[in-house]
Amino acid sequence: MNQELMVAAIENGTVIDHIPCNKLFEVISLLGLQAMTSTVMIGYNLASGKMGSKSLIKISDRFFSDEELNRLAVVAPNVNLSIIRNFEVVEKRQVEMPSPIVGVVKCANPKCITNNEPMRTRFDVSEKKEGVIRCHYCGREQLVDTVKLV
Ligand SMILES: [Zn+2]
Structure with a gap:
């Protein structure tokens, strides 16, 4: 069945x-x-x-x-x-992952401007490394599997 x-x-x-x-x-x-x-x-x-x-x-x-x-x-x-x-x-x-990912994922870098100013986060999906996204502002990379959402 x-x-x-x-x-x-x-x-x-x-x-x-x-x-x-x-x-x-x-x-x-x-x-x-x-x-x-x-x-x-x-x-x-x-x-x-x-x-x-x-x-x-x-x-x-x-x-x-x-x-x-x-x-x-x-x-x-x-x-x-x-x-x-x-x-x-x-x-x-x-449903496909958007690129860039805007306003969805929190940056893991506590010093990142997006964690200190009222603004939307922005991540680019890495073309070279599978499952890795990179903060547009501070460059911190994160595995998409382990991210925290905004
Ligand atoms: Zn950042």
Whole structure:
């Protein structure tokens, strides 16, 4: 049986698929799902040919802004997003990490101007080193896997 069907279909809302299992709880907290009044269904440790195991979240009557999706893309890059209306997928896309990443990640350097002035942070995604982002202002590099969000 198709495991995605084990998590009930939704009439309208958003499906976030191919979430790495070790990122699921971070994604839940990032999107504020615990505070939502609409129906949220979560599939954890589902079998996935591509990833071994994956997680997916279905959220009724909720559509996310680009800013929310940018935050999601930093924590869990390459998840698949489907927009559902009347039980049909009307839009499908892969959430990709933005470059530069603006106003999402905190700089790890306490002396960085972004930690001392009221301004938005800005990080460039390194082309040479995979998973590394670099502060536009102070040059401090961080692994994207371990960043703190603003
Ligand atoms: Zn910095």
